[in-house]
Amino acid sequence: MATDQGASMQMNDGPANRRRIPVDEAIVALLAHVEPVSDHERVRVLDAMGRTLVEDIPAPADVPPFDYATLDGYAVRASDTDGAAPDQPVSFEVVGVLAAGVVASRALGKGEAYRILTGAPVPPGGDAVVPFEGTDGKGFGGWDGSDAMSLGLAEKRVAVRVQVQTGADVRRRAEDQRAGEVLLRSGTRVRPAEVAVLASAGIFSVWVHRRNRIGVLSTGDELVARDHVGPLGPGKIRDANGPALLALVSRDGAVPVDLGQALDEPDSVRASLLKGVDQGCDLIVTSGGVSMGDRDMVKHVIRDDGEVSIWSIDLRPGKPFTFGRFHGVPIMALPGNPVSAMVTYELLVNPVVRRMQGDRAAVPVEVMAIADQEILNDSGRENFVRGVARIDDRVRGSVEWHVRPT
Incomplete structure (x- = not known):
């Protein structure tokens, strides 16, 4: 859904008014022009x-919903282990066995213990769990096979060799969340x-929020049909942008609407965009036709049939870019170069898609990284370089991101 909220960045078609907008400024402006769709469903x-x-x-x-053991051992009253040590163990009477899903039949008394497995509810009266490694208990650790259960059931007494504190190895009721507190915002x-x-x-x-319907249109006289089989004719290329952008839209949780391909002619571009409007698209994304060439028609059709809010980004790759509205529908026109189209989608379209679907965390996250080789930028524009990232954790206690250009 488009909105008029936020600072206007309307620009005219004259060359003097085509200021290249910094990427961060462009993102802020784009997000100010859209808002989440109002429709929602259960x-x-x-x-x-x-979805959001x-x-x-x-x-x-x-x-x-209850206190439970976080490891295998013995549920006890912590105070009963006072003074326990390897050379001075404390003996407990084993009054039962508790596995996950099993509730104690009675409360613990002084000097008593329940043999307890991970995830089992701590019995009434118990307030700590002694790990089985701190006892002479048998059949723990999964090494005794079918004999483990019989060993546990036959156990009558256990020697505890460590002193434990109240709450030791017990996950408390409501430790993660209390009833009524907000789970998710x-x-x-x-x-x-x-x-x-x-x-x-x-x-x-x-x-x-309802999934946004996002139309994707490829433009260019040079494109062959997506289902074309066989050699390409002179000057013809395959359409990489359409399938790639449709896949990105799907990845971002929206409904991709394939608007096909349009020729570099105003009537062809206009008819394809109107198809997106008629099919209820919440946003239309195009590729090609937004540069300075005589056959770049997309920007002219948007201007003639709607309005242009942003024109040209201080970005490499991806400087040719247009944002506006066509018959009331937000439209984002990306460059025709496949790399530029995908870079501008990730930087500019993805935040808009996420915002329109109600996502609060719509802005891309940046992390510091170490470049494994020199990266030069002599373009005079903010340069986004494709690369491969890896994590280096060889330094103990430190994790560093490293990147190298592809």
Whole structure:
């Protein structure tokens, strides 16, 4: 959805007015011209992947819902282990075995212990877990096979050789979240981690913003049909931009709408853009036709049938760029060079797509990295270089990003 909020960056067609806008300034201006779509729907949590939450989601119950053991050992009263040491163990009566999902039949008394496995609820009266390595307990560690259960059931007493403090190796009820506290904020993008949080709270459906419909149009007389088989004719090339941009739109959680290809003629470009308007696109992304050539028609059609807000970015690759509105629909016109088109999508279109889908964290994240070889920039513009990143963690306690140009 387009908006008139934010500072206007309207520009005329005269060369003197074509100021190249710095990338950071362009991102701020673009985000000021769009807002999240107002439509939303309730979907299953797994179907919410890549989409953005409409409302805060409170925890319906404490997480975790009870105190539980974080390792295998013995549930005890911590005070009963006072003075325990390897050369002076304290003997406990084993009154039962607790596995995950099993609740104690009675509370612990003085000098008593439950044999307990990871994830099992701590019994009433118990306030600590002694790791089995600190005892003479048998059958732990998964090394005794089928005999482990019989060894555990036959156990009557255990010698504890370490002193533990209250709360040792116990995960407390509500340690992650208390009932009523906000689990996830409105504007959060749902990823696998968020799915896990929702599942742990017993939440199976959520309200999310509707997926944006984003039209993708390739332009150029030189393009052959996408399904063309066989040799290319003189001066002809295949359309790499259309499929690449459609894939990026899909990756970003929106619905890609293929508007096909248009010739470098005003009527052809206009008809293709109108098709996007008629198909209910929330945003249209084009490639080609925005430079200074006599056959670059996209920018002229946008100007004649709508308005241009941003024209030309101080960016390499990707200087030719246009943002405006065509019959009320936001449109982002990218360069025709495939590398430039993908770079400008990542830098400029991706934040807009995320903002329109309600994502609060729409701006790209920057990290410091060490260049493994010299990188020169004599273009006079901000230069974005394709590269390969790796993590170097050979220095203990330090993690560094390294990059090299491709």
